[in-house]
Amino acid sequence: MASAPALRRTESIADNMPDALRQSRYHMKRCFAKYLEKGRRIMKLHHLMDEMEKVIDDKNERDQVLHGILGYILCSTREAVVIPPHVAFAIRLNPGSWEYVKVSSDDLSVEPITTTDYLKFKEMVYDENWANDENAFEADFGAFDFSIPHLTLSSSIGNGLSFVSKFLTSNLTGKLQKTHPLVDYLLTLNHQGENLMINDTLNTAAKLQLALIVSEVYLTALPKDTPFSTFELRFKEWGFEKGWGDNAERVNETMRALSEVLQAPDPLNLENFISRLPTIFNVVIFSPHGYFGQADVLGLPDTGGQVVYILDQVRALEAELLSRIKQQGLNAKPQILVVTRLIPDARGTKCNQELESIIDTKHSNILRVPFQTENGILHQWVSRFDIYPYLERFTQDATTKILDIMEGKPDLIIGNYSDGNLVASLTASKLGITQGTIAHALEKTKYEDSDVKWKELDPKYHFSCQFIADTVAMNATDFIIASTYQEIAGSKDRPGQYESHAAFTLPGLCRVVSGINVFDPKFNIAAPGADQSVYFPYTEKERRLTSFQPAIEDLLYSKVNNNEHIGYLADRKKPIIFSMARLDVVKNITGLVEWYGKNKKLRSLVNLVIVGGFFDPSKSKDREEMAEIKKMHALIENYQLKGQIRWIAAQTDRHRNGELYRCISDTKGAFVQPALYEAFGLTVIEAMNCGLPTFATIQGGPAEIIVDGVSGFHIDPNNGDESSNKIVDFFEKCRVDATYWNKISTAGLQRINECYTWKIYANKLLNMGNSYTFWRRLHKEQKEAKQRYIQMFYNLLFKNLVKTVPIATDAAQPPVPKQ
Numbered sequence: 153m154a155s156a157p158a159l160r161r162t163e164s165i166a167d168n169m170p171d172a173l174r175q176s177r178y179h180m181k182r183c184f185a186k187y188l189e190k191g192r193r194i195m196k197l198h199h200l201m202d203e204m205e206k207v208i209d210d211k212n213e214r215d216q217v218l219h220g221i222l223g224y225i226l227c228s229t230r231e232a233v234v235i236p237p238h239v240a241f242a243i244r245l246n247p248g249s250w251e252y253v254k255v256s257s258d259d260l261s262v263e264p265i266t267t268t269d270y271l272k273f274k275e276m277v278y279d280e281n282w283a284n285d286e287n288a289f290e291a292d293f294g295a296f297d298f299s300i301p302h303l304t305l306s307s308s309i310g311n312g313l314s315f316v317s318k319f320l321t322s323n324l325t326g327k328l329q330k331t332h333p334l335v336d337y338l339l340t341l342n343h344q345g346e347n348l349m350i351n352d353t354l355n356t357a358a359k360l361q362l363a364l365i366v367s368e369v370y371l372t373a374l375p376k377d378t379p380f381s382t383f384e385l386r387f388k389e390w391g392f393e394k395g396w397g398d399n400a401e402r403v404n405e406t407m408r409a410l411s412e413v414l415q416a417p418d419p420l421n422l423e424n425f426i427s428r429l430p431t432i433f434n435v436v437i438f439s440p441h442g443y444f445g446q447a448d449v450l451g452l453p454d455t456g457g458q459v460v461y462i463l464d465q466v467r468a469l470e471a472e473l474l475s476r477i478k479q480q481g482l483n484a485k486p487q488i489l490v491v492t493r494l495i496p497d498a499r500g501t502k503c504n505q506e507l508e509s510i511i512d513t514k515h516s517n518i519l520r521v522p523f524q525t526e527n528g529i530l531h532q533w534v535s536r537f538d539i540y541p542y543l544e545r546f547t548q549d550a551t552t553k554i555l556d557i558m559e560g561k562p563d564l565i566i567g568n569y570s571d572g573n574l575v576a577s578l579t580a581s582k583l584g585i586t587q588g589t590i591a592h593a594l595e596k597t598k599y600e601d602s603d604v605k606w607k608e609l610d611p612k613y614h615f616s617c618q619f620i621a622d623t624v625a626m627n628a629t630d631f632i633i634a635s636t637y638q639e640i641a642g643s644k645d646r647p648g649q650y651e652s653h654a655a656f657t658l659p660g661l662c663r664v665v666s667g668i669n670v671f672d673p674k675f676n677i678a679a680p681g682a683d684q685s686v687y688f689p690y691t692e693k694e695r696r697l698t699s700f701q702p703a704i705e706d707l708l709y710s711k712v713n714n715n716e717h718i719g720y721l722a723d724r725k726k727p728i729i730f731s732m733a734r735l736d737v738v739k740n741i742t743g744l745v746e747w748y749g750k751n752k753k754l755r756s757l758v759n760l761v762i763v764g765g766f767f768d769p770s771k772s773k774d775r776e777e778m779a780e781i782k783k784m785h786a787l788i789e790n791y792q793l794k795g796q797i798r799w800i801a802a803q804t805d806r807h808r809n810g811e812l813y814r815c816i817s818d819t820k821g822a823f824v825q826p827a828l829y830e831a832f833g834l835t836v837i838e839a840m841n842c843g844l845p846t847f848a849t850i851q852g853g854p855a856e857i858i859v860d861g862v863s864g865f866h867i868d869p870n871n872g873d874e875s876s877n878k879i880v881d882f883f884e885k886c887r888v889d890a891t892y893w894n895k896i897s898t899a900g901l902q903r904i905n906e907c908y909t910w911k912i913y914a915n916k917l918l919n920m921g922n923s924y925t926f927w928r929r930l931h932k933e934q935k936e937a938k939q940r941y942i943q944m945f946y947n948l949l950f951k952n953l954v955k956t957v958p959i960a961t962d963a964a965q966p967p968v969p970k971q
């Protein structure tokens with residue numbers, strides 16, 4: 153693609169494009185004629201380029217046209233809509249920054265158009281009446297955000313917390329009175345009705361500042377480890393309550409940070425001070441769908457990394473809460489409740505148990521609340537796509553239980569995925585509590601044009617409910633936790649998952665002219681980790697779980713076919729390339745098998761081991777999975793892979809899986825994650841934690857996790873030959889350079905320890921909880937106004953859409969086959 157030195161950045165696309173088109177007028181006229189040939193339609197970049205190739209078949213001429221500004225503009229086009237005689241272009245020069253123009257094919261004149269007009273263009277393809285209806289329903293969530301500052305640099309997207317600190321700093325800067333909002337906020341802090349930090353004695357910034365000076369003198373004279381209880385009474389008289397620290401040193405540090413802020417606020421001290429505040433004790437995490445359990449659930453429908461993530465998140469969060477509470481000098485007990493659905497038809501799992509304590513925690517539990525319908529409790533599992541009719545009642549029932557168990561309101565509510573985020577929004581709004589959301593994956597980007605084609609897809613996926621639920625939750629929440637930058641704003645060439653909600657249309661239903669702005673400071677990146685007590689390096693011999701090794705040996709190498717494994721590895725001296733995932737199309741495990749089948753060199757160098765799904769398609773409830781199982785069998789047959797491939801059924805024991813990754817490392821093998829798209833990719837960091845060199849998809853989160861050629865390798869799932877050759881190159885290099893494998897393995901581990909641990913995550917998450925609790929207080933009025941709009945949206949639009957989703961009845965369902 154052409155680079156853009158010639159683009160005058162002070163001017164818009166609409167300013168630059170006419171000249172650029174004029175310079176290649178002859179070819180462009182023909183190209184536009186070609187684009188118009190098929191009438192109204194939506195074209196993606198590759199369609200534009202393919203058709204241009206047909207029109208300008210001489211490569212040199214084509215290169216000339218694509219050189220310079222025109223090439224740059226065309227290559228930055230993500231989508232074009234043809235409505236003869238016009239073509240409207242959606243151009244994305246940078247992550248999050250879009251421009252829309254309309255080009256006339258008659259004279260190649262260019263006109264800038266608004267988001268609304270561009271969306272209308274799209275609607276013309278699907279529903280002309282709606283597009284022309286002047287009163288068609290438009291949603292504009294951005295209209296309520298005018299008082300909220302926004303980031304401006306694409307590179308800063310996802311750094312909301314530090315932006316918020318800077319903005320708060322500027323708000324508090326000036327005369328001392330400007331810091332009053334902070335003093336007022338401190339006065340509200342309490343735990344179970346007991347004041348924390350300060351009491352009414354210090355109800356102005358001036359009094360507080362003076363008291364801090366006196367306290368500092370007092371504290372400096374004490375030994376650093378003097379317990380807070382020693383001077384608690386004296387401090388209370390001065391107006392200070394518990395929460396500053398557990399000993400003289402910590403109290404002094406916290407007071408210093410506040411003194412600095414009162415004297416002259418700066419973002420670092422402010423963030424440091426706010427993160428020390430005792431704001432969060434009780435946390436509720438919603439994850440309604442799936443089978444949410446601690447054992448035997450992975451591999452069941454809709455149950456994958458989200459469950460792993462939440463359980464690890466809870467453990468890390470509890471540890472961080474306990475450490476902070478101790479450092480604050482409090483003896484409160486934190487509570488974390490993961491609230492999910494109780495499924496009476498539990499299929500051998502504990503998903504029919506109401507309360508279950510979370511392993512390796514002291515104060516965290518899973519609370520399961522059943523779905524109620526007119527016919528009583530729903531017994532069967534429900535797909536995440538069909539879950540919407542049950543959520544409102546679930547929210548009410550869950551809230552009652554939560555308040556009962558926690559003996560009061562939680563301090564922070566976190567949602568997961570569309571259903572959990574909607575429930576979190578309803579609960580947080582009702583209780584007036586800070587909310588965070590996590591998406592894991594937003595479905596909209598997974599299915600091309602799923603917004604404009606919603607009518608066609610709704611019977612199967614109910615995307616109208618899902619996209620509206622997602623938009624509602626994104627707007628209602630105080631902060632959004634993303635695993636990677638690309639999740640929010642994509643990459644140079646691919647819009648982010650959240651970005652795809654910036655402007656979209658569901659023709660006939662709602663035109664969302666402003667859904668979410670990725671420059672909103674609510675976006676933050678906090679990448680998850682992998683449990684390092686389970687996924688640790690293969691080199692840590694004394695920690696290795698040797699008791700699993702005979703079973704793993706059998707799993708990999710025994711010659712028999714049974715329920716757990718089929719296929720065999722004839723030459724066990726070869727390294728193993730390994731992959732493990734649910735057998736969804738998007739995971740592209742069959743793609744990897746095909747690459748392997750086709751690449752003779754690769755087959756001669758390594759064996760292939762796959763963990764995923766099971767072998768009998770009739771046992772699956774999921775059409776996609778059935779097709780993938782059949783495809784796997786066909787590929788093994790067609791490429792005659794027997795003797796080179798081992799297919800192992802889905803595994804549920806993460807401790808054994810950890811040892812399995814390490815055993816693959818022992819063979820000097822590699823992990824391959826070939827997904828067509830992966831939101832984050834926990835298996836990638838699990839493998840890297842075990843020291844296994846990893847090849848992972850360039851499409852999605854793994855592109856950020858791995859630094860290509862340094863801490864692992866990127867592979868393009870849409871270019872199998874290139875990808876399989878990249879794996880060949882690696883193993884060939886390993887043959888000639890005995891240190892190469894270790895080099896990549898070590899760099900992978902280093903990358904993990906620097907960026908992808910649960911400790912880093914928990915610290916960031918609690919800092920967000922603290923800062924956004926203060927932030928929402930400062931923007932109370934704006935938040936309330938927006939909340940009203942969201943409520944209207946929920947009641948007038950969403951609830952009607954929900955009525956179109958059929959409600960399951962247990963009797964109508966065939967019994968679930970045993971696996």
Ligand code: UDP
Nearest residue numbers: 450456457458460733734802803833834835
């Ligand atoms: N997993 C597993 N057994 C399997 C397949 C996957 O235990 O047969 C685990 C895997 O170790 C990881 C999670 O399930 O912890 C999958 O998370 P990932 O982010 O890779 O994908 P998702 O399933 O969430 O899309």
Ligand code: LCN
Nearest residue numbers: 457458592831832833834
């Ligand atoms: C869902 C996915 O699809 C994965 O990419 C993530 O790793 C997982 O959730 C955990 O967030």
